[in-house]
Amino acid sequence: MTMDPRPAPNTIVKHRIGFAAGLCAFGFGIVILRLVHVMVFGAGLAASAGAAPPVSPMRADFVDRNDVLIARDLPVSDLYASPSAFWDTNEAARDLAKATGADEARLKQAFAAKQGYVLVRRGLSPNARDGVMRLGLPGLTFEKAYRRYYPAGRILSDAVGQVDPDDNGVSGLELGLDQLVRGRSEPLQLSFDMRVQYVLEHEMRETVRTFSAKAAGGLVLDVRTGEVIALASLPNYEPNTRSMTPGDSIRNRLTQDVYELGSIFKIFAFAQAVEEKTARLDEWINIGRPLKFGRHTINDFSNHGSSLPVRMVFAESSNIGTAQIALRAGPTRQQAFLRHMGLLDGLKTELPEMASPLYPRRWNEVETVTISYGQGISVNPLAFAAGAAAVVNGGTLIRPTFVKQTTPQKGERVISESTSRSMRDLMRLVVTEGTGSKADVPGYEVGGKTGTADKPVNGAYGRHLLISSFAGVFPMSQPQYLVFVMIDEPKGTKASFGFATGGWTAAPAVGRVIARIAPLLGVRRSDTLAAANP
């Protein structure tokens, strides 16, 4: 009897069923495990799967140093229409034009073809969108977009700049800070103070009106941190309408243009003289007769007698005296000093539109003389302000910035502390006894320097065409802010006895600005105690 080595059929069936049951159990086990996983841990996955893609503006807000809004991307809608869906294209065009402000004739013409999609209007506000929805027209598509909005309108428009329809920065800080602001979630805090900006623009506008001037520029600079607290150029433009009206200008005169600034440049001639000890402040200088250099004759604006002490040469803004002091240093040292003060190299800030200085290639004695009182060299006013800030802040050159800073800048030392102190005394003297008396504000120890430059027109200096300016600093005992105002082609008035010089036009404007902004900036009056306890 032989044994059959094959297993019994019953056993095979049992094994197969067992194997199939095992497979099923394994499959169900996987399904159950997955269910447990989804139920216990799956909430996050579900949430992430269900979340809509983030919808956010392309550019972060610009806010001022006190978090006041300057620029923001606002949600708008681009409206498209499918004319084939309209029963009456003319009626649809009329209704849509009325609701959106679009050109009715253009819409009628575009709808007449009755095909494709027609852009009705870009950048519809939520209100306008609601108005369109109420029309109940078929075939309309809203595409969500963002549009840059500037709540302050013309205020600060030159400095902040513009974006194109696709929200890319094309000018001003919108361009200069484009990379920083793009895709950022937090607002970008600029150095501006909108209250100060308003005061500056308001006083400049009044000054332009009073003196029938062509244009004006002004700025307020923190001389310790380099922050530009306000920067205004008139005329300016309305950035929200993206259109210009007659008389508007997109030029930022403080940075895009260079000017021969006139006598305010004497600040540097005297700073050099004090620093290099080429003149003593109590030394008397002979100013009785005009200086002659070949065909050039150097005169003073008014007669100051036969001689003046050096400090009064500065206070009375004598060209003849300043020229003699500058000649002691000579062309080479003058050029080196001005370069050291950052006036001969292009200034670099967050603003991309920054004009480079213009100065003579041949720099001899005549050029030394004219440059000492601010003619024959053109710089942009912001570069001048940075140099003047270094003269009064203790002697360190700061780089102007448009982004809020928290600490003072550690700039390069360009003059000594003692020279800076002497220059502060001299600039205070200009206001107490010199040409800048109309800038004085009791209690704020205003110091400064007046400037009146002949304006070059077609290569020659125009008659009675002036650039009048004043650079004021306060408080002079511990300078905090520099206020610069420049008036382009002011005309004398009856009240100014026909004068249109810096002392009569820009200096009073700076005084009014300081009187209004000093309390806003928390600058305490030096005479408060005396006034409170007489």
Next chain:
Amino acid sequence: MIRTLNFAFIAITGFVCLGLYRVAEEARVAQVDLRQTHAAIVQEQDALAVLGAEWARVTQPGRIQALSQKHLDLSDHAQVEFSSLTQLPQKAPPLAPESNIATVKAIVPDVKASKPKPAAVQPEEPAFAVVNTGT
């Protein structure tokens, strides 16, 4: 045994199908809710952005100045300054203690006794106040 197993597996399959359907449906509803909530959040954020911009527009210094000149009878005076409370003039100390006044009253009956007022309290930290210096 096999029959029992089959029934068990069929039952489990049924339960799993029901469970899966329930989970899928809950996930779908949750997704819809999530989308709606997200859309509502975006809408609120947009509304807030518009309101913030509108607020910035209506609170511009130029507009406030124009409105105040039109509706308020305020002087355009630049003499208002920030100062410290410590710089305000101090109250004079009381002239005499109560007992002295009683003595004087005994001598001169018409003298009215007045209670001395406490001296002005000095703040520990100098606070800032708005004063008109009138200069």
